[in-house]
Amino acid sequence: MLAAAVCMLNQSRQHRRPCAPNVDRRRKSRGKNLLEDYFIPNSLYPAHKFRERYRMQPHLFQKIMHDICNYDTYFIQKHDAVGVLGLIPEQKLTAALLMLAYEASAKQMDEIARMRKSTILECLVRFCDAVENLYTREYLRKPTSRDLQRLLQKAEARGFPGMIGSIDCMHWQWKNCPTAWQGEYGNRKGKKSIILEAVASFDCWVWHAFFGVARSQNDLNVFSQSPVFDEVL
Structure with a gap:
């Protein structure tokens, strides 16, 4: 995730026009509107609309924003070199999350958050870096003995003794697949995709993810290549 974001930022810098006009995006008024829409008491859109837009509950967004602002002061609102007040954290996180x-482009985020492309991509890179460093130990780990015992008990109570979760594969469409790789990453529907294998428990916690399998393969072939049971074997 972080590598892809850095690549997008580098491409933006390579194609930046040196004399592009500075557009007044009225970012202050857009930030005010964003707060009124979603982030203040009695906001325009209720909590279930926030959940639809941001794919999370408001309290989770607030926690992530608090953690990331403490980790990286880039996301904190501050004055720029000429004394103009900059973007609020909600604008920066909204751009990265959406x-x-x-799969929105930086141009689409410009219309929503009123930020230039290079700023949006920098927000994305910094957001991915912060999430990786803040939450890896808690959320990107293997299950402990305590986790396994809890999952086994829950599955047994539901009539599936010995099961810790459900394993499945999906094709992740790759719209910008390089031309040289298109033959390798074509699926049976003629589109370019990468296969993702994941194991998830009843509480939607993902315990295993194996991403990057090429060609039109079925779940069993992917399963034989993945490291999900390497330690057991």
Whole structure:
């Protein structure tokens, strides 16, 4: 995730026009509107609309924003070199989250958050870096003995003794697949995709993810290549 974001930022810098006009995006008024829409008491859109837009509950967004602002002061609102008040944290996190959740482009985020492309991509890179460093130990780990015992008990109570979760594969469409790789990453529907294998428990916690399998393969072939049971074997 972080590598892809850095690549997008580098491409933006390579194609930046040296004399591009500075557009007044009225970012202050857009930040005010964003707060009124979602982030203040009695906001325009209720909590269930926030959940639809951001793919998370408001309290989770607030926790992530608090953690990331403490980790990286880039996301904190501050004055720029000429004394103008900059973007609020909600604008920066909204741009990064919507790009990740909806595969939106930086141009689309410009209209929503009123930020230039290079700023949006920098927000995305810094957001991915912060999430990776803040939450890896808690959320990107293997299950402990305590976790396994809890999952086994829950599955047994539901009539599935010995099961810790469900394993499945899906094709992740790759719209910008390089031309040289298109033959390798074509699926049976003629589109370019990468296969993702994941194991998830009843509480939607992902315990295993194996990403990057090429060609049109079925779940069993992917299963034989993945490291999900390497330690057991």
